[in-house]
Amino acid sequence: MSEILQAIFTIVVTIFITNMGIALYGVFSRPSLIKKTISLVLFTDSINIIAISIGFRVLEEGYPKPPILPKIPETPAELEYFVQVSVDPLLQALVLTAIVIGFAINMFIIGLVKIYYRHYGTTDIRVSLEEGKHEKNN
Amino acid sequence: MFLPAIILLIFAFLSIVVTYLAIVERDMLVAAIFMAFQGVCYAIIYYVLMAPDVTLAYIPISSGLTPILILIVLKKTERVER
Amino acid sequence: MKKKDIVIAVSLAIMVIAISSALYAGGIIIITPPYKVRDLAKNFLRYSYNPWNGKLTSYALNVVSAIIWDYRGLDTVLETAVLYSAVIGITVLFRGIVEIRGLKHRGLSLLVKMPSRIVIPLIIAVGISLAVHGHLTPGGGFQAGAVATVTPALIITIFSIEALYVLKLRIQKLFLMRTIAFIGILMISISLFLYSLMSLTNAYVLQNMIREHSNISMPHWFIDVPLAGSVFLYNILEFFTVFAGLTYVFIVYSMRRKEVENMWEEVETYE
Numbered sequence: 394m395s396e397i398l399q400a401i402f403t404i405v406v407t408i409f410i411t412n413m414g415i416a417l418y419g420v421f422s423r424p425s426l427i428k429k430t431i432s433l434v435l436f437t438d439s440i441n442i443i444a445i446s447i448g449f450r451v452l453e454e455g456y457p458k459p460p461i462l463p464k465i466p467e468t469p470a471e472l473e474y475f476v477q478v479s480v481d482p483l484l485q486a487l488v489l490t491a492i493v494i495g496f497a498i499n500m501f502i503i504g505l506v507k508i509y510y511r512h513y514g515t516t517d518i519r520v521s522l523e524e525g526k527h528e529k530n531n
Numbered sequence: 532m533f534l535p536a537i538i539l540l541i542f543a544f545l546s547i548v549v550t551y552l553a554i555v556e557r558d559m560l561v562a563a564i565f566m567a568f569q570g571v572c573y574a575i576i577y578y579v580l581m582a583p584d585v586t587l588a589y590i591p592i593s594s595g596l597t598p599i600l601i602l603i604v605l606k607k608t609e610r611v612e613r
Numbered sequence: 614m615k616k617k618d619i620v621i622a623v624s625l626a627i628m629v630i631a632i633s634s635a636l637y638a639g640g641i642i643i644i645t646p647p648y649k650v651r652d653l654a655k656n657f658l659r660y661s662y663n664p665w666n667g668k669l670t671s672y673a674l675n676v677v678s679a680i681i682w683d684y685r686g687l688d689t690v691l692e693t694a695v696l697y698s699a700v701i702g703i704t705v706l707f708r709g710i711v712e713i714r715g716l717k718h719r720g721l722s723l724l725v726k727m728p729s730r731i732v733i734p735l736i737i738a739v740g741i742s743l744a745v746h747g748h749l750t751p752g753g754g755f756q757a758g759a760v761a762t763v764t765p766a767l768i769i770t771i772f773s774i775e776a777l778y779v780l781k782l783r784i785q786k787l788f789l790m791r792t793i794a795f796i797g798i799l800m801i802s803i804s805l806f807l808y809s810l811m812s813l814t815n816a817y818v819l820q821n822m823i824r825e826h827s828n829i830s831m832p833h834w835f836i837d838v839p840l841a842g843s844v845f846l847y848n849i850l851e852f853f854t855v856f857a858g859l860t861y862v863f864i865v866y867s868m869r870r871k872e873v874e875n876m877w878e879e880v881e882t883y884e
Contacts, residue, residue: 397532398532398535398536399643400634400637401539402539403633403636403645404540404633404637407629407644408544408546408547408633411547412547412550415554416550416554418554423554424612425612427559427601427612428612430601431554431563431601434593435553435566435569438569438570445582445585446646449580449646450647450649451645451648452648453648455532456532456535459581459582459751462661462662462674462676464674465839472659473659476655476659479650479676480580481650481651481654482657482658485582485585485677486680486681488582488585489585489677490689492589493588493592493696493755493759496596496759496859497696497700500600500699500859501703503600503604503866504706504707504866505706506608507604507608508706510608510609511876515609516609547626548622551625551626552619552622555621556618584677587743587751587756588755588759595763596762599766599767600766600866602770603770603867
């Protein structure tokens, strides 16, 4: 039964990698700084979801459980069954911190965009590039 | 076993469509809304991949706070990309 | 958004699915999840709530919370420091702003305002319950803080920034709140160590439960509910840190023109 899940899983991970590629295109080729920020957010999200899919597992029968004990275990055998069916918790903890740090960094980037707009009157990256060329020629 | 696989496939399909539209769109207000849609798709995929903790952190941040942050900045700066 | 873009997007998605399924059928790309988790993850799962091995457990039913605040605690303290310093960076960028009350404002229509008056207290309640139950059910400090920050963000977009001033959420107060909460996290992380210095026993920094060579621990049982010691306290304080920090940023970013027109002026005269 789990072969279907494995086939779907390959397709889904390929889709995440494609999403990463599309977002990277946005970071490199769109002129607006806000659009670059949006693309960066999509890029980090795709990386995070690939990290989560590394920690996934399949079982011979049934579907795996989240890494949270449903109730207080009463015997060691109950705990051992939980270990046998649960997915990897470590990657979830790492991704949780990565999401919060990513949001903090995005807030700071958006603040820099506001400062850029205050200085140049636009959020277009080409304006500052033109000015840089002009200064170099003088 | 069938149901999680089908949900996974459908929302991965939607996420690639929405990501492409968010990158290509010139009106950045609409792009922010597409970004929120992508957040919903990824949140459901997180849930299917058995990560409820990450889902709870990801729903408010990606489909609530980041689009609102971008909306506030669009109000203060320019809205359409040239 | 044109019709052409949607057609291109859908055909791109179909193409990716077709190519990857063809490659999978041919056996070229096979990315499959394993049948067994890694040994490290097995240890985390086994010892997160394990009363039969008191020297390695942390008495938290939520394994992710146990990893975040106990087994890999230093990671998370430094991560909170990153969040703290990002907000300090924003403060430095937008120096010289003044809060002015009583400027003209105009929110969205009454149709949006009335439902949001009902929804907003519910969001706060969900956030607090996520923080308090973080060690028992899915949830924790970050999730709770992020959920609760949706409230000020909604108030700013639906009513106005003036409504936050009426609720007495000023930026100085928020800055003080998150500094106190962050210092509280640091104090809890060294509290057992300080206690051991006074009582002449052994303890570690960031210690939660009884460990090797150390017999003191945080409280791990409250009447009939597992408390998980410092995990519970960290979750509450992290809720305040994240909530105050993110709300601070939202207020600074949505300031009106009159409030930011003196930005940098004082600093430039000083220089």
